[in-house]
Amino acid sequence: MNNYLxxxxxxxxxxxxxxxxxxxxxxxxxxxxxSFEGESVKDLIEDxxxxxxxxFDFCAQNxxxxxxxxKGSFNVRIGADxxxxxxxxxxxxxxxxxxxxxxxxxxxxxx
Numbered sequence: 001m002n003n004y005l006x007x008x009x010x011x012x013x014x015x016x017x018x019x020x021x022x023x024x025x026x027x028x029x030x031x032x033x034x035s036f037e038g039e040s041v042k043d044l045i046e047d048x049x050x051x052x053x054x055x056f057d058f059c060a061q062n063x064x065x066x067x068x069x070x071k072g073s074f075n076v077r078i079g080a081d082x083x084x085x086x087x088x089x090x091x092x093x094x095x096x097x098x099x100x101x102x103x104x105x106x107x108x109x110x111x
Contacts, residue, residue, distance in 0.1 A: 004028075005048045008056075010069055012036065012048045027052065029069030076101070 005012040013025040023044040027034040038044035090100040
């Protein structure tokens with residue numbers, strides 16, 4: 001089952017509220033809050049597309065560039081000891097800390 005919608009390089013989550021009997025979701029990977037909902041899958045998809053299009057219109061009207069989802073960089077906060085050990089491990093393997101972290105994430109998401 002796919003719990004995501006795709007439109008114009010944006011990804012929307014899909015959730016269901018039993019209490020409200022409605023599907024709903026948010027665009028993932030950006031700081032702006034873009035939400036959408038529908039009583040059927042068809043309605044949900046239509047509202048997702050509408051919400052993304054409205055976001056583009058809003059940005060254009062306000063002279064802003066729409067956020068690009070999943071830019072490929074993010075901040076990670078870890079304890080000082082783990083930071084030190086990760087840096088030493090990366091150095092011992094002849095790679096950058098960034099490469100060490102990227103490889104660890106790749107391994108985790110491919111399992």
